[in-house]
Amino acid sequence: MTLERLNEIKKLLNEYNYQYYVLDNPTVSDQEYDRLMQELQSIEAKHPEWITADSPSQRVGGEVLDGFQKVTHQRMMLSLGNIFNEDELREFDDRIREVYPQVEYVCELKIDGLAVSLVYAQGQLSYGATRGDGTVGEDITHNVKTIKSIPLSIDYQGDFEVRGEIYMPKKSFEQLNQQRKEAGEPLFANPRNAAAGSVRQLDSRIAAKRGLDAFLYMVPTASEVGCQTHKEALDYIKQLGFKTNPMTRVCANIQEVWQFIMEMTEKRQSLPYEIDGIVIKVNRLDWQERLGYTAKVPKWAIAYKFPAEEVITKLKDIVFTIGRTGQITPNAVLEPVRVAGSTVQRATLHNEDNVVSKDIRVGDYVVIRKAGDVIPEVVRSLKERRDGSEKKFQMIDVCPYCGSPLVRKDNEAAYYCLNEHCDSKKIERIIHFASRDAMNIEGLGEKIIEQFYNLGFVRSIEDIYSLSRHEQEIIDIEGFGRKSMDNLLEAIEKSKGNSMEKLLFGLGIKGIGAKMADNLSKEFKSMDALLNASTAKLLSMRDVGETLVQSLNRFRSQPQSMTLLEHLKAIGLNMTYLKDTSLLQESIFNGKTVCVTGTLELMTRKEIKEYLARLGANVTGSVSKKTDYLICGRDAGSKLEKARELGVTVLSEAQFQEEVNL
Structure with a gap:
């Protein structure tokens, strides 16, 4: 067993992985693949010093994290604006053609998964991160490594970022839910939820068993590697070993785009993965750059969302829920039915006026639709299918939780519980406060909050920050434990620093x-x-x-x-806006393009890039005529030479630290 044999096996397995998972063209039997993997693991067990990060053995999982680290994206990961019909598509085209009459588009399937950023350093996978809020995501590298279509190393020297979508194929989703059903575990609603849940596992062994896959579709620095069009960028990353979607098509005009949309609408259900629309992008990269962005979305791309799918099912009951403001909402309890990729058992009825105007009754067969492919709602009842057993809707007049009289406010269709002491309202307020879009206190979800409320641990928002008083009692709760408590207290303390x-x-x-x-x-x-x-x-x-x-x-x-x-x-909660600090306004790096090279002494490459991003800089992986600053550590090479040739301002690590007062 030699190092040469080890490298030979690694090369073979990487090649077989690429052929199977990227090209969908297996060239070796499962038995031969497994034999080589066992031989590789045997050699590495005897020579652990030979194990490298890009070894195929590192894909099997096994790393267990205490929690997810935050990652500041080198460039914002923006979402796309949505359109829903041909008229809106043509309006988008009109806006583009006012600037570029001869525009050419690239159409891509909008994969229903989880956006991911993959960053490579000197050809090795450095980290993978979720989109998060577009500026800061979560480091999911340990789970990304288990996805066999994502290369652990690429033939590229320098820093390189590629973005795409992690998804769960329909076949993997069906197998996973069958396993969960047999184990008596709750089923996932749809492949997207299953993919998101798998990617956010702290134990990578779980993700490794879930059959995840990924399509890559964007290179933020494509022009810096010589690409002139988006299609060229896709071809480039495909040559590097990344999996791109084979259904992507270049369209010469908006009519061809619409034809593609119609074609894919028909093929949607037969695809081996879920899609929820079509993404349309201007092909030329220099035109993309000149068209620019709004505050939240690029002007050169748009997402066409498929029309909401409608299905028929039976309305078994109408129940009432209460929100944090006390608003009472009627909801339909349905015979379970699949709609737009997930199983629906409940749907909103909005308010009394909506139910009465549509004459929706318990026992009716009703049409269900997912608004925007997300929120289930009852569209209409099928009156022609009634048999006389249906019950007319009757709005309640007291709160179903505390019994207080409900009040319908002037100029509103909704009824409210005005009792400030209503337990359900209090619970909903606490749930909202701790939710991801608010204070984002991980570990304090809806069920935990309800449990803590009923036990008397958290009866108000303030009580969240004194939970340590009940530490031992919470640890003694079945299924909680010391580690969960420590993580929760850490998340609560961390939330004090939110903007x-x-x-x-x-x-x-x-x-x-x-x-x-x-x-x-x-x-x-x-x-x-x-x-x-x-x-x-x-x-x-x-x-x-x-x-x-x-x-x-x-x-x-x-x-x-x-x-x-x-x-x-x-108790220390921040009361100021942190996204617009004097640090950002005064920084010489704000709005500038900065590159980092060489070996750094006091900060890691990742740390300095994250810090520069907070200063408002656009951090790139290579030097070009657009670069404003190059920050150099020891042993700087070709980037330093190129910066000097182009007249780029060069700063040593010490000069950078002096500039930012570190």
């Missing part, structure tokens, strides 16, 4: 959603400034109207609201 908009959204003020919370925080910079803002100042803001101002005024006039904020401030 103001997270807290503002978490407070659950009616009319202040996540986007409005961000806008208000950006404008006023601190909670005190917002709470003391005049009505005139608030109304001068875009999208702020009388209704929202009245809602905010009610909140800040309530003594209990001010007491809550004072308490949260006293």
